[in-house]
Amino acid sequence: MNTQSGAIPEAFGMQAVAPAEISPARRMYWSVRRELWENRWLYRAPLGVAAVFLIGFFVSTVHLPAAVRGMEMAGAQHQHNSVGGRLEAHLFASPYDIASSLMMALAILTGIFYSAEALHGERSDRSILFWKSMPVSDTTTVLAKASIAIVIVPLFVCAVAFVMWWIMLLESSLVLLARGMSPAVLWAELPLFQMWGLLIYHIVTAHAIWPAPVYCWLLLVSGWARRAVLLWAALPVLVIGVLEKVVFNSSHFAMLIGRRLIGDAPSMADIPADGFPTHPMMVHITAGRFLMSPGLWVGFAFCAVFLWAAIRLRRSQGAI
């Protein structure tokens, strides 16, 4: 330990500081920012996965010229709308679906692990006493933590997916140009802005708003449990699920929670069975159906109750 004599200064000016009001929005901003400082894995994990995926994609583009040639041949035979033509188009677009699906999976995973640690970590490392020494309310702190899983992470993975798509499309175009081929067919089959609009809508509805009660529940348990937060959070679900199975021989509750978690929201129609749609025209955004869904509003009610309880808990909680 450094014990250098005189390390603490002898003189220190004591001019009065004129206090300035700090808005609730500014306190919220700094509360969110300190979460991102503390949990750098929230953005490093998507970026790392994106980097690995892109490397794999770059290697796979060695087969791209042959696929484009097949697509052009199908077009020459006026079969663009035939099964063969669509299969080629799907072949181009599927890596883009995989990229966005990866980001969605990361949004779910980071949301779960972050929420399970959010109010537990500050108690176990005793830093809650420092945070509570600042003029930041428990409401601001809890809402800032909730916003990470429900707002920040979903929007960040959307942005990462969009950047990935652009890198993939540009790299593919360069590969084709290097072989003396036109990349026009790629650009025609991959309307990135339309796809991105669809992705934002899907992630916001299905992976932010729809599973929000699950994240808020995890947040509440993280503020209550002394250890093994995920176990305590899962225990009621398991108990209710098992009871339902034993008594009624059904699995509705477990299915309900599972569908919340994976983002099975009534926000889109005509989603093809083989995964996230490769073309926006294949999907009908049904925002009205989503907003009118009772499940959405029941979920909001659960969010409100869980957040209210988490705020109350944090108010009286200290270090573990």
Next chain:
Amino acid sequence: MACIEARGLRKRFGSLVALDSVDLRVEEGRILGLIGPNGAGKTTALNAILGLIRYEGELRVLGRDPWNERERLMQDVCFISDVAVLPRWMRVSQALEYVAGVHPRFDRGKAESFLARTMIKRTSKVRELSKGMVTQLHLALVMAIDARLLVLDEPTLGLDILYRKQFYDVLLNDYFDRTRTIVVTTHQVEEVQHVLTDLMFINFGRIVLSGTMEEIESRYAEMTVNPDQIEGARALKPIYERQALGRSTFLFEGVDRQQLAKLGEVRTPSIADLFVAVIGNQARQPQGEGALA
């Protein structure tokens, strides 16, 4: 105006009574030492004052209800719980940015000038700093806040004697300006003796001694006598007696010093000796008896 005022302050943890109808009043501009053995209720009292726990009874801090107005109160109150509460992942620069971002009374320039005279680097993480440096950092943050009340709960726990002495020197010389109020709890009572203006002993959740340092110095006297004066000293009903190196030392409450001077060497007892006498007597008596104040 009283900085802290409590009437009938009570706190229970299950069947354990941590605070048992505590009445206290701390005027502005005082430095109060809240001293007590482990489990006496010190931290519980401070947590109630800081709005960290719910309590029964009346409590006002700077005119506010700490439990219901904690956020607003924290604009005027700072506290250091102990050296281990700064987030270990945080960089020094981030700590400065964050406090500047959320605290309306924080002067970043003042904190920077404080840190400039230490060996702490802005890029260091808290986990990379020694305990002494973490205390310096926390102190720099706190001293740059123009607060009216500073609460210190074992602030120098685990520090070596150099840092402990520097901590209180800086606090007294550079922070305390006779308008601010400081409440400190510590087991190292000998180190705060020269700092305090007021003293309070707490035991079993009750205040057992309270007063200004001047009152306590005039009220209590310690006397060391040779063996031939022991019976005379005991006749004056000392509240505490101990033997060392063949001589006996007695502690008296409310006994005339001139009367004592005829029997032996009279001096003002240290806080540590007073603590041992008062709390020791409490330990030997059933709970609820033996209150001196």
